[in-house]
Amino acid sequence: MGLTKSEIFTEQQNQIANIAKVFGHPARVAILQYLFKINSCICGDLVDEIGLAQPTISQHLRALKNIGLIKGNIEGTSICYCINNDNWTTMKSIINEFLNQDINNNCC
Amino acid sequence: MGLTKSEIFTEQQNQIANIAKVFGHPARVAILQYLFKINSCICGDLVDEIGLAQPTISQHLRALKNIGLIKGNIEGTSICYCINNDNWTTMKSIINEFLNQDINNNCC
DNA sequence: TTATTATATTGCAATATTACGATAAAAGAA
């Protein structure tokens, strides 16, 4: 059917999946890495840096903004995008809790 | 187009995205949590536990197996699925390196 | 042998995602 049955899962499970889905495309991974590497706010050169068309980059930026991992400030004609550090930290703890569930496990 | 342009990204970026894509569905998150919770190998009751049809569960299990996070051992008529702990540890370090890139960042 | 049980695969419909050309919108420059 193509429609994820979110209602049969817990809020936490859906939250983890929604975060992971955003990381599930290399362009969004690359955008985040570039934003961290530049170490200061970045504007429109993501199109040159990544190598996808401008509407495609804009679409990926929206996905990152929707989940709160980046924020954009209007800076003259252009928009300055940067990491939302508070939300990044929150996201990290959610994902780490999931990743670290192996710690007390003695399976095969 | 619908076709991710993997070739314009680094191997690491694609690897992170491929792992994240597997976590990007709540059913697969739930399956992994259940496998950890049961703390011993689990067989077919995932269908009852999760609440999706058997072919759908089988499809999600295949996705998890393809990326190496779980393994399945034939146990009589049924198949015993469990976490692949070595690969889980490797996966964790790949994801953590990505998540921790904020550590030395002084952006806005 | 013929059930029975457990899992995988096939095929398909519904929906989602990705990518981009065309265009719109918003702000500053001339």
Next chain:
DNA sequence: TTCTTTTATCGTAATATTGCAATATAATAA
């Protein structure tokens, strides 16, 4: 005002994902 620059949105085509009924496969039980 008009022009230019930058980003967003619309529309659409191609592909991917999700979910399940039907069926196949594989192993054991009777």
